[in-house]
Amino acid sequence: MAVMSAPAGGRRPHLNRRLAAFGTTIFAEMSALATRTGSINLGQGFPDTDGPAEIAEAAARAVLEGRGNQYPPGPGVPELRAAIAAHQERFYSLRHDPDTEVLVTAGATEAIAASLLALLEPGDEVIALEPFYDSYAACIAMAGATRVPVTLRPRDGQFALDVDELRAAVTPRTRLLLLNTPHNPTGAVLTPAELSAIAAVAVEHDLLVVTDEVYEHLVFEGAHTPMAGLPGMRERTVTISSAGKTFSFTGWKVGWLTASPALVSAVRSAKQFLTYVSSGPFQYAIAEALALPDSYYESFRADLAAKRDILASGLAAAGFEVYRPQGTYFVTTDIAPLGEKDGLAFCRSLPERCGVVAIPNSVFYDDRDAGRTQVRWAFCKRTDVLEEAAARLSRL
Numbered sequence: 001m002a003v004m005s006a007p008a009g010g011r012r013p014h015l016n017r018r019l020a021a022f023g024t025t026i027f028a029e030m031s032a033l034a035t036r037t038g039s040i041n042l043g044q045g046f047p048d049t050d051g052p053a054e055i056a057e058a059a060a061r062a063v064l065e066g067r068g069n070q071y072p073p074g075p076g077v078p079e080l081r082a083a084i085a086a087h088q089e090r091f092y093s094l095r096h097d098p099d100t101e102v103l104v105t106a107g108a109t110e111a112i113a114a115s116l117l118a119l120l121e122p123g124d125e126v127i128a129l130e131p132f133y134d135s136y137a138a139c140i141a142m143a144g145a146t147r148v149p150v151t152l153r154p155r156d157g158q159f160a161l162d163v164d165e166l167r168a169a170v171t172p173r174t175r176l177l178l179l180n181t182p183h184n185p186t187g188a189v190l191t192p193a194e195l196s197a198i199a200a201v202a203v204e205h206d207l208l209v210v211t212d213e214v215y216e217h218l219v220f221e222g223a224h225t226p227m228a229g230l231p232g233m234r235e236r237t238v239t240i241s242s243a244g245k246t247f248s249f250t251g252w253k254v255g256w257l258t259a260s261p262a263l264v265s266a267v268r269s270a271k272q273f274l275t276y277v278s279s280g281p282f283q284y285a286i287a288e289a290l291a292l293p294d295s296y297y298e299s300f301r302a303d304l305a306a307k308r309d310i311l312a313s314g315l316a317a318a319g320f321e322v323y324r325p326q327g328t329y330f331v332t333t334d335i336a337p338l339g340e341k342d343g344l345a346f347c348r349s350l351p352e353r354c355g356v357v358a359i360p361n362s363v364f365y366d367d368r369d370a371g372r373t374q375v376r377w378a379f380c381k382r383t384d385v386l387e388e389a390a391a392r393l394s395r396l
């Protein structure tokens with residue numbers, strides 16, 4: 001345990017120094033604000049409808065049949081591991097051994113935490129694309145490593161990576177690249193050229209790569225390209241995804257990672273001391289979900305694309321500068337055209353002004369000024385909710 005100097009009175013704070021900078025998440029604050037004010041919550045990214053009924057029925061059936069009600073196998077139930085391997089081959093032509101190259105986790109968040117705790121030593125540097133999901137910073141801190149942000153910046157109405165900035169961020173202490181594509185919160189999808197440049201950096205400097213690909217089936221323009229499929233990346237990449245975003249069962253917390261046997265073994269060593277196992281009956285249901293026909297994935301993507309357009313159009317009409325997302329279910333805007341200068345203050349006042357809740361992007365940046373006037377909105381909601389939110393925002 002980390003030791004901190006005692007404050008006046010001789011008592012030491014309870015939280016260790018690595019986590020001292022991490023308090024209540026912005027998601028908890030804004031969701032509580034939405035509840036208190038009765039506002040439409042476009043802040044936290046969870047759907048307001050459940051996923052396919054047949055998958056919910058599969059979970060209920062597993063419970064009633066006694067499958068998964070006790071501890072499932074540590075790596076995950078065989079049916080789900082086989083389904084994950086089949087999914088990777090079906091969509092990306094990536095072959096994995098379900099027994100040695102697949103690990104089931106308590107959502108993607110645990111997969112990220114276990115990967116970073118297993119693969120990093122204190123003092124290592126981790127390059128992450130900024131703005132980044134808040135758990136990345138906390139997990140890097142818990143591993144005793146140092147995060148080195150490389151900032152995605154608006155370019156021609158969307159966010160893009162400066163590859164030269166990425167190359168310049170590498171030092172002798174760099175151990176790992178932490179990527180997220182499709183990217184939360186900006187909605188950017190890394191292009192094949194950007195991914196190839198990142199792969200070249202990783203190979204040149206012998207770096208590990210952890211990729212968060214939970215929005216892999218929510219790409220509206222272009223296609224998702226897994227980093228593990230690029231030359232030289234298969235043996236150095238941990239690929240992470242989950243069921244929550246693709247099947248709209250975020251509460252089930254079924255995630256997974258695929259990697260080489262050596263990397264999976266390392267990550268499992270950390271994972272077994274976090275949750276040990278989780279989501280027993282739900283694992284069987286998600287095994288069935290991954291085998292849904294292409295028509296499910298296509299209609300799911302089309303539905304979210306239509307919702308993106310509803311919210312993006314409403315935000316533009318309300319006076320925001322809108323960065324049209326290529327993927328995920330978030331849209332980032334700039335509030336400067338409204339005469340606003342601080343996204344956090346804007347989001348805290350927004351429920352009283354027009355009954356809508358959003359998230360300030362500045363909390364996802366080390367360089368707070370880079371995202372000070374950016375605000376993120378979730379469009380994974382019912383169409384009528386998005387239309388009502390757009391109407392309320394028009395009052396601004």
